[in-house]
Amino acid sequence: MATFEITISDEKIQELLHGDRGMASLLEPILNQILQAEMTDHLGASPEERTDDRQGYRNGSYKRQLTTRVGRLELEVPRDREGTFRTELFERYQRSEKALVLALMQMVVQGVSTRRVKEITTELCGREFSKSTVSRLSKDLDEQVEAWASRSLEEQSYPFLVLDAMHLKVRRQGAVRSTTVMLAVGINEAGQREILGLETAFGETEEAWRRFIGQLKHRGLSGVEVATSDAHEGLVQALREAFPGLIWQRCQAHFRRNVLDQTPSSYRDRMHQILDQLLEASSQSDMQRRFEEVSGEIEENAPAALEVLEGGLFDATAVLALPGKYQRRLRTTNMIERFIEEIRRREKVIRIFPNLGSVERLVGALCAETHEEWSTGRRYLTMDEFFEWKELHHRDPETEETTETAPVAA
Template identity: 55%
Template sequence: MAHYQITLDDQTIQALVGQKDQAFALLLQQVLNQVLEAEVTEHLQADRYERTEDRRGYRNGSRSRQLTTRVGTLTLEVPRTRDGEFSPTLFERYQRHEKALVLTLMEMVVNGVSTRKIRRVTEELCGTEFSKSTVSDLAKGLEAAVQQWRTRSLAETPYPFLIVDALVLKIRENGAVRSRSGCVVTGINAAGYREILGFWIGDSESKQTWTAVFTDLKDRGLTGVDLVVSDDHRGLRQAIEQQFQGASWQRCQTHLTRNILDAAPKAVQDELHGRLRALFEAPDRATVDT
């Protein structure tokens, strides 16, 4: 374990005695700069201007780098060496914490947390706030991960059952808000586990849109489809029949229930809904007949 000898100047000591707001930031900044200098000395096996047979290189000035902490933003002078091999352990630890913070902020973006709330949280945690452009950059950082997920191979696991549906989404494009169809396909494997296979945005829910969706799934290796569950949209059914020949189709119970209730008088909808659920959840045909 390394041992460091830390010295403080008069300004820092007076600030600590006077309990000024920036005192601890100034103290921490001086301490960390001396730690960095001690680390480069240990790395080179030689102090400044020291001539020794054990020397493993030479200093090459320093570069300023800011470090945000709970007590404020510190300006550190990071030593450099001619061979460029010196890497302070201080920043290795900091980068791990920074990465964890960025991943947390990304998760907040995915979950729909507003930019204003994100700025408030980061200000509370770090003593500084993230601008809207920074949050936007964090969202862009998700694109590679999302693209990797969207294009992943499906060849290893057969999915006998597919559940297919579309959502109407409001999307901002070129300064205007437009309605788009978000197509979602969920696969169920032989063990009964569900997995979202993909998500696509289309201009509308049509045969062409769903054909493109199913073609993409098959290009990624989707096989073994025996049953597809969806609503009764004509274009969707045509795409299913075309892309999964030989597979059975079943109308989604949720959509069927919704269609029936929409056609029924409001006074009987609650009772009718209960009867439909009992019908769909019946364990056998005899229970249904009774």
């Protein structure tokens, strides 16, 4: 979209500062100006502008309400004479909001909510909702989430894979039970991030991870060379079965916490320094040399931490095999952790999900929305150096042996 300037009148600013509508009075004119800018971009001309590039003409507008967390907004949606203008503003803005509201509404309808939840629902939406309204909204959102969750992954390969899980409280079988949500992010051969899928399970087990990864492969996930995750044994085993010979990178953030948990408090500042030196080595041989220099000191001050280091340091530095530009992006699961924080922000409002469907709806809507932003936004990585590295370190999938090949002359 073309760059445009948003202006806010003095009256609106005063209404924001002193009025009852608060942020809604500020957000309303901003969104209205965005809609007008979208129409200008669609037609190739602003109102009254004379240009040979014009693709059509305006034809008034119609009112549209948008329910947000700051209140109900009255927007003026522009029309064009041919009726070809479409805005994605409502769909993209409301998708995750609908999921949150639906989860709250279900609590009210199913009789498992508190008075406070009902108050929140009314505050968010401006009114209470009937079962038929919940059913209609649920069907519409579920179809969108299902389209995202079942899409084919065959069009591209995904050299880099990042996986993590979170746990939510869900009412099942007459009790509140912990439920696992497994998430997978891929970086495709074009260097774009995508949220590949999600899976709910009663527990984070090897079988659950195997089923989830199997479903991703069934949808076409292929070409995985590097996978980053925490050290959950079931997950690591499922990855190695699904993608023989891949490089498994143990998340350095998780590994660091594991080491520090076994470190006496009086030695933790020093352990932070040691971990920085080890994890920022130039290669695994360099890491091994540095480790040998400090292992005696660690054994004397934190013997339990030394055991964790010896058991996981090579896996936590596996990413050092890659060209330098990829190491920082792939050494942790932070990209999923940040996304999980967005889920947690909404979970704090809901606290206990009324059923598995509401979990899949809310998390799925957020996944679809974030996936759309990532896959159509700025490229996350340039992949040229990786494919050059891959050519030089070709791995035979049948023998799982790595062979060095001479670089091709220019």
